[in-house]
Structures are given as C-alpha cells and as structure tokens.
Amino acid sequence: SAFRYTLTHTACARFYASPRGRRTEMIPKSATTTLRRGDSVVVFSSSSSFSLFGKRRRFILPRPCPRRRHRNHQTHRHHHHHQPKRYSSRGVPSFAAVNDDANARDEDFLHTLGVKLRKETGREAQMPPGRVGLFGVRETLEYLMDSNAFVETRVKKYGPIFKTAFFFKPTIAFGSKEAVDEFKSFEASLPADEALPETFRELHTEYGALKQSGAKHKATRKNFSRVLGREALETYVPEIAMRTEEFVNKLEQRKVPLFLGKDIKRFALKTLFYLFLGKVPKDSIIEEMYLYNAGLLSLGKFDPTFKKGESALEKLTQYVLEYYLEIKKDEAKLNAPEHFFLKQYSEATDEFGDTFSDERVAVTVVLMVWGSYIEAAALMGHSIRILGEKGNADVLKKAKEEARALREEEEQTLSTLAQKGKYLLAVSKETLRFHPQTAGGLRVNPTDRTFCGYDIPAGYVLTADPRIAFLDESAFSDPKAFNPSRFLEASKSEDRFFPGGMGQHQCPGINLATTMNVIFLTKFLTTFSSWTPSEGMPEEVPLVQVPIVIIADEYSVDLMQ
DSSP: OOOEEOSSOOTTEEEEEOOTTSOOEEEOTTOOOOOOTTOOEEEEESSSEEOOOSSSOOOOOOOOOTTSOOSSGGGGOOOGGGSOOOBOTTSOBOGGGSOHHHHHHHHHHHHHHHHHHTTOTTTGGGSOSBOOOSSSHHHHHHHHHOHHHHHHHHHHHHOSEEEEEETTEEEEEEOOHHHHHHHHTTGGGSOOGGGSOHHHHHHHOTTOGGGOOHHHHHHHHHHHHHHHSHHHHHHHHHHHHHHHHHHHHHHHHHOOOEETTHHHHHHHHHHHHHHHHSSOOOHHHHHHHHHHHHHHTOSOTTSHHHHHHHHHHHHHHHHHHHHHHHHHTOHHHHTSGGGHHHHHHHTOBOTTSOBOOHHHHHHHHHHHHHHHHHHHHHHHHHHHHHHTSGGGHHHHHHHHHHHHHHHTSSSOOHHHHHHHOHHHHHHHHHHHHHSOOOOOOOEEOOSOEEETTEEEOTTOEEEEOHHHHTTOTTTSSSTTSOOGGGGTSOOTTGGGOOTTOOGGGOOTTHHHHHHHHHHHHHHHHTTOSEEEEOTTOOSSOOEEOSSSOEEOTTOEEEEEO
16 A cells, blocks of 8 residues: 655554664564664555664565455465565565565556546556556655666666656656657756755755756856866876875785775765865764765655754864865965865856855865765775676786786876776776666656657656666667776767766766776776675675665675785
C-alpha cells in the first residue's frame, strides 16, 4: 500500500537492525534506536507509517506482517518464507525478496491511481513507457538503493527514454542521441529549482548554481571559469602533486589497509580546502563537511540528518567567512598563490554587475569544496577498485607503464599531464563511464510539450541521464567492458560522453576531478604493485548511492609494494 515517512514507531511496525559485525536483532516496537553509519534496516510493515533513524539508510518496500493475515487467507497463502531469499551487497533483502505477485498487484493499482491523480487518463498511451506509481515512492526507494542498476534495468525493459520517479517527482529519463540533441534546443529555458529535493534546495542555498536559471545562473557560471579554467588548473597542479605525494608516502610508511571511501575522501577534502581556501581546517571542520553532505539528500526537513546538515552549513560558512575577512584586510596575503581562489572571487560580480558580498564568497567556497571533493574522491576510489580487478590486468599494466614515464618528469604541469598522461586520462574517463557517479541535471518541464514524439505533461522532471547514454552500443561498443582505449581513438561518441550532465547545469569541475585522478594514479601505481580486498570485506563492494555514488567508508584494501 501507499505509505509516508514519520519519525515515530507505530504499533504495527516491526524493526530489525543488522549492524556491522553484530547479529540480526529485533528492535521492540515501542523502542527508539539510533543507528550508526553503515548500519542497515529492513522494515516489514502493513502500516502506512514507519520511521528510520541514523545517518545512512537502506530499506525495502513494506509488505504485510506475517502475524497479520487477510481474513480470506486462501488469497494470501504465499508468505515470505516460501520465497527464495535474495540479498543486496549489505546483507539486506533486495526488492526481489518481496513477494513479486503482491508487489505487481499493488504497483498496478497505485500506478493507475497515480495516473488519475496526475490527470493523465487518456494520455498515457502517448507518453514514454515506464511506471511512476502513486507518488513515486517505490521508484524513488529502488533508485536510492542502487541508482545505476535502477537505470540499467529500465533501459533494458523500456528503451533509452522512459518515465519513472526521482525523489518522488514524476520524471522522464532519456539518453538517446536524438533525445539529447532535441533537449539541448530548449533546456536553457527550463527552470531547475523545483526539480531538486526540498532538502537539497534548502542546503544548496540561493547561491548554488544547481538552483539557478537565467541571468543569475549565467553570471554564476561565468565566475566558475575564473577558478576552474585552464589557468586555474595550471595553478593548482603543483599543489595537488605535492599533497598527493605526501598522502601516498604515508600509506607506504604506515603499512595498513587503505579505505577507498573514508581515506580518499579525507585526502580529497583537505586538498580541495587548501586549493579553494588557502588552508586546511582542523578535523572538527572537516567532520562538518561530512554532515553537510549527508544532509543534502535527507528524507525531509523533519529528518535529524537534515538538521545536522543545516547546522554544519552555518559552521562551515562562519569558519570560511572569518578566514576570508582576515585575508581580505591584507592585500599581500590576498595576492599570495595559496589564495588564488579567494582573490578571484573577491572580484566576482553578479548579474547586475555588483561585487559578491563577503557572505556569498564564503558560501561559494563551501559549495565548491563540497562539489569538488566528493566527485574527485569517488573517481579516485572507483579507479583503484576497477584497476585492481583480475579482468583488468592488461589495463593496469598499461597504466603503470605510463605512470612510470610521468614520474620521470622533473615537474608535473598541466601540459605534461596532457602530453604524457593520455592513457591515465582515458582510464579516468572510462571509470566515469563504466561506473557512473551521478545522474544528469534535473529540470522541470513547465508546460505540456511533445518530446521525441511523446506527450510530456507539465510538471514532469526532464533529465538527460548519462548512464543511459553510456549503455548505448552504437556509441560505446561492448559497454559492459572496461576499455580506456576507446577514449584514445577518434570517435563520434564524444557528444555522448557527459558524466557531469549536459547543457546549462553540467558539472564545471569534471576537468579538476580527472586532473586530480591522473596525478593520484601516477603516484599510486608507481608505489604499490597490487592491492586486494582486506580480510572480511564483502565480495560486492558496498556503495553509498546519494548524492554521488561513492565507495562506503568501511571498505578497505591491503596494499602490496
């Protein structure tokens, strides 16, 4: 049945917690429990209300509790214990573990009801194939569990354009060349703000580019080029190289497992803070960034995770603002190389030609550090994981050969990386394609329109999803194979490669992320000969799905020199 989220336990809900390293426990119905990072929860409930506590959640759709049977038990005799048990990478029953027949009946009824509520009766045949459901609950939850598998499953079933729901909003996802080309012709006129989840809109602030449209957005993007363009990257490369050298040397000396999520995130975050602020904050401020990241896609403003994210944003902004005002007083300090970013934004102007306020500069630093660190860390972690897989031995060999040649250079510059790091750059691009980190931009369709021959009602979200394009065999032959060489050859697929989205709201930091990854691989691959999952690690690598697909904190590998 349809259901909503609340923060209170209900009498007919049963909660089972499976914390890491502990046996499965049943939490009393009347109890309130706090779950730690990485814990899993499965909710079986016939109620329309249930609650989840903790920083990270995994869940499946509720179904009737075994204790509460329908009066006509003959029609409900296929109970859970008769179904084969299937599990996700975290040991939580997958969606497939739910009674498939019951799910299909509920889905049909809810989807039909949703069609009526959205006033799509009579139009559905002209719309793209797929399902939205009633309020998009089932689609959204399944997406949050494994976003890449969610998209791949629907592409196989419906094709490269389908309707679904992202973050409880009816959505048209597409990735064919024809659809993307048509979308480019009008996407600049579409509003962006309402397509984003409420919590993200709130914490991304009015200064966040993803919320902006029109002249305001154009002015924001123009300022990005000052700090993410070629000149800026030339300035950043020596600092990135030095900090990468220090990080890998410490890994070599301490001889302990590398946590592909946790350790690389901290390294990337400290590096980006230095690039964009000119100093590395103390650990308490670093932790606030993690809380801010978690709050961006919390379940709602009532969620404790959102409250922590809101508080973290205030602390981060105040910390940056105080430092910026101190630096701004001294022109010599502001012009110092480490304050390149602050210098550029001290001169930044908005759509009216007015200089940015000090508060806006501070918030911009926070947003830029957040967007850059999480993207770079995800790319570095996935690259190491994929290169370490047995089937990619030839790719690893080629990458090591190029890394050794790069290490022989006296100084790493952007030009050196471009000339002698082509294969490592190809590895970075193929990692973004092979294991996409995020969806495309979400834009609201404000009026009824015809799109790719389909009828699209007003209010639907439109998203050019790179994960759909990356599965297109006409653009990427054998798309399920990890083949960096595809990016070394002249190809007609360049316009099909948009890992950070496309159009007005494409990610401006992709080049920074790939540059950081090339430098990281250069040092890492010439320091360690191989790496394998640490003892006790699951066969399937656990992932955090939102706001970006990144390896979970608890996963580690042992390094061999």
